[in-house]
Amino acid sequence: MKTTTEQREQLEALIRRAEQEALRRPDLYRAKVGLLALLGYLVIFGVLFTLLALSVGIGWAALASTTFAILLLKKKLIFVILGMIYVLLRALWIRFEAPNGYRLTAKQYPELFGRLKSLSHQLRAPRIHQVILTAESNAAIVQTPRLGVFGFPKNTLILGLELLLSLSPAQAEAVIAHELGHLSAAHGRFGGWIYRVRLGWQRIVDGLARQQNIGAVLMRRFFDWYAPTFAAYSFALARSNEFTADAVAAQLTSRSDAAQALVNSHVVSGLINERFWTPFFQRADLCEQPAAPFGPLLDFLGQAPFETDELRTKVADALAVETGHYDTHPALNDRLQALQTEAPLPKMPAHSAAQAWLGEQLAGVLADFDRLWLDNHGEKWRERFQYCQDGRRQLAELAQLPTEQLSAEQQWHLAVLTEEFAPDTDPLPLFQRYRAAHADANADFVIGRLLLKRGDPAGVGAIQAAMDAKPELTIDGCRWLEYFHRRQGDLAAAEQWLRRAEQQIDINQAADIERQNLSRKDTLSKPQADNETLAALHGAAAAVAGVKRLWLAEKPMQHYPDAKTYVLVFAKKAFANEQKLTQQLLAQLSLPHSLFVLSKSGPHAAIAKRAIKAGSEIYRR
Numbered sequence: 001m002k003t004t005t006e007q008r009e010q011l012e013a014l015i016r017r018a019e020q021e022a023l024r025r026p027d028l029y030r031a032k033v034g035l036l037a038l039l040g041y042l043v044i045f046g047v048l049f050t051l052l053a054l055s056v057g058i059g060w061a062a063l064a065s066t067t068f069a070i071l072l073l074k075k076k077l078i079f080v081i082l083g084m085i086y087v088l089l090r091a092l093w094i095r096f097e098a099p100n101g102y103r104l105t106a107k108q109y110p111e112l113f114g115r116l117k118s119l120s121h122q123l124r125a126p127r128i129h130q131v132i133l134t135a136e137s138n139a140a141i142v143q144t145p146r147l148g149v150f151g152f153p154k155n156t157l158i159l160g161l162e163l164l165l166s167l168s169p170a171q172a173e174a175v176i177a178h179e180l181g182h183l184s185a186a187h188g189r190f191g192g193w194i195y196r197v198r199l200g201w202q203r204i205v206d207g208l209a210r211q212q213n214i215g216a217v218l219m220r221r222f223f224d225w226y227a228p229t230f231a232a233y234s235f236a237l238a239r240s241n242e243f244t245a246d247a248v249a250a251q252l253t254s255r256s257d258a259a260q261a262l263v264n265s266h267v268v269s270g271l272i273n274e275r276f277w278t279p280f281f282q283r284a285d286l287c288e289q290p291a292a293p294f295g296p297l298l299d300f301l302g303q304a305p306f307e308t309d310e311l312r313t314k315v316a317d318a319l320a321v322e323t324g325h326y327d328t329h330p331a332l333n334d335r336l337q338a339l340q341t342e343a344p345l346p347k348m349p350a351h352s353a354a355q356a357w358l359g360e361q362l363a364g365v366l367a368d369f370d371r372l373w374l375d376n377h378g379e380k381w382r383e384r385f386q387y388c389q390d391g392r393r394q395l396a397e398l399a400q401l402p403t404e405q406l407s408a409e410q411q412w413h414l415a416v417l418t419e420e421f422a423p424d425t426d427p428l429p430l431f432q433r434y435r436a437a438h439a440d441a442n443a444d445f446v447i448g449r450l451l452l453k454r455g456d457p458a459g460v461g462a463i464q465a466a467m468d469a470k471p472e473l474t475i476d477g478c479r480w481l482e483y484f485h486r487r488q489g490d491l492a493a494a495e496q497w498l499r500r501a502e503q504q505i506d507i508n509q510a511a512d513i514e515r516q517n518l519s520r521k522d523t524l525s526k527p528q529a530d531n532e533t534l535a536a537l538h539g540a541a542a543a544v545a546g547v548k549r550l551w552l553a554e555k556p557m558q559h560y561p562d563a564k565t566y567v568l569v570f571a572k573k574a575f576a577n578e579q580k581l582t583q584q585l586l587a588q589l590s591l592p593h594s595l596f597v598l599s600k601s602g603p604h605a606a607i608a609k610r611a612i613k614a615g616s617e618i619y620r621r
Contacts, residue, residue: 004502011232022240033233103131115176116128119252123177126153126183128155135160135294137166139163140179141156141157141182144156161294165353167349171353177245177253178248178249250339255340263345276296276297284388288386290378302348318333320333391417395422414430432447435447445462445476455488463477463480463481510558518607519607525556525615526614526616527552537552540589541570546577546581547621548570550617550620551616552616553567553569565596568596568597569615570600578601578602
């Protein structure tokens with residue numbers, strides 16, 4: 001089995017090879033992508049056709065030969081084949097739920113649906129079956145297959161209310177035209193098909209992962225290889241499709257509107273988050289009564305809240321971002337260059353798309369969103385307020401105590417509470433003072449994190465010390481070290497820590513498999529169980545009337561040996577149901593260890609016998 005690093009490097013190499021091939025021999029590349037896209041369908045329908053052909057052929061042979069028919073009934077071969085067909089169809093009949101949300105209808109909002117109909121007609125795009133309004137600053141078209149892998153999609157256009165409030169009607173049309181461009185038959189038919197296939201196969205993989213039947217397991221083995229391979233090889237075409245969709249948006253509106261929509265989407269949404277949403281959520285720290293956000297958001301945007309210098313800085317930052325290696329959406333600068341236009345300065349529209357398309361009903365929509373927001377978040381708001389009240393109270397109490405009188409636990413809580421509830425106080429000296437007196441990997445990690453955020457290389461050693469002492473901190477520690485070195489421009493060091501994180505992911509996966517599986521080949525030994533564990537096992541056995549005896553063995557762990565894994569074997573009274581007893585024992589136990597519970601005479605009697613021989617008897621009624 002390939003490691004996480006090997007899988008990543010293989011996919012990266014495939015992406016690079018595909019991008020080079022797309023530049024050198026674009027026709028050959030497109031042909032290969034098309035054939036690879038068809039491969040998934042060929043496998044599915046090929047297996048299904050083969051099984052159907054076998055069943056028809058066997059049926060014909062049975063009609064032609066009585067002897068063969070008798071043999072079929074005796075061996076039950078036809079039932080086996082029909083069963084395989086059923087299993088395969090069941091695996092492929094994946095149900096996908098269409099997106100739910102605040103639904104808009106043509107009767108209520110004729111202006112919006114009129115523009116949508118006009119854009120779809122010009123692009124010869126498939127029908128949009130429903131339009132949903134969400135709170136996010138985003139737009140997307142989601143295709144939900146109604147017949148599983150057999151297609152027949154339901155198309156849902158998702159529009160973000162915040163997006164419509166921050167764009168003019170023409171700019172919002174450019175955004176919608178971009179999304180429709182992915183589905184258009186008039187522009188880039190092949191690229192649009194590949195775009196849809198990429199999304200479709202990924203949804204099928206997600207759907208198969210939720211199914212537990214044997215057919216789904218078999219199909220997953222193929223799609224676990226096929227879906228990422230197809231996604232990687234078609235990556236260059238998917239990125240190109242984004243440029244095509246931008247061109248569609250510019251053609252149906254204008255280059256200036258398309259460019260303004262792109263800049264607003266990249267810059268204004270971040271500013272709204274900084275200047276409106278962050279202060280809004282911070283109110284929960286001080287005010288117990290939940291506030292509704294969407295009415296105030298409209299007022300905030302109507303005040304033209306952003307300074308010109310601030311906008312110039314944000315645009316410059318956005319233009320400096322390079323296209324990510326794994327991002328099919330090109331960076332803003334690349335998209336504007338493709339449109340052959342400069343980056344306009346973001347500006348709030350005098351009359352937004354939300355006002356134009358929702359009209360007089362906008363106030364009602366905002367009120368509905370406010371009500372839904374309070375229903376979904378009101379209780380969390382109050383919980384946050386109470387949490388902050390308790391935290392500030394504890395911080396005040398600890399701050400009043402002399403430092404020399406604080407216990408280790410109090411010193412730690414003082415540092416943690418200071419970082420969270422005293423933003424004007426530097427928490428680093430408090431963590432350092434605690435660490436000077438107490439060896440604690442968690443303190444090393446926090447000190448390292450705070451130093452790295454400040455660009456101080458001394459944080460590297462602290463994070464490494466934390467990972468060495470506490471392996472479960474390794475992945476988070478590696479992520480921080482990768483972030484720090486990338487920010488410093490040391491890509492080689494960043495790659496090193498990325499690899500270390502991937503190695504730890506592999507170790508964690510191997511450890512999970514090790515603890516989740518028990519076989520006859522596993523080594524078992526006498527248990528090194530503490531008194532608390534033994535007492536819990538005694539109590540569980542005493543509470544389950546059908547249990548006569550208990551034996552305990554230990555499965556030594558290659559990964560994380562301090563985390564114990566035990567095998568518990570029970571002997572039952574006559575006529576007691578072993579499955580029910582197993583469930584009752586598990587219900588009685590809540591241990592910080594992995595535990596396999598087996599009946600001495602059950603279906604795993606061979607393993608139980610080995611556990612009894614290797615382990616110790618710990619209970620007899």
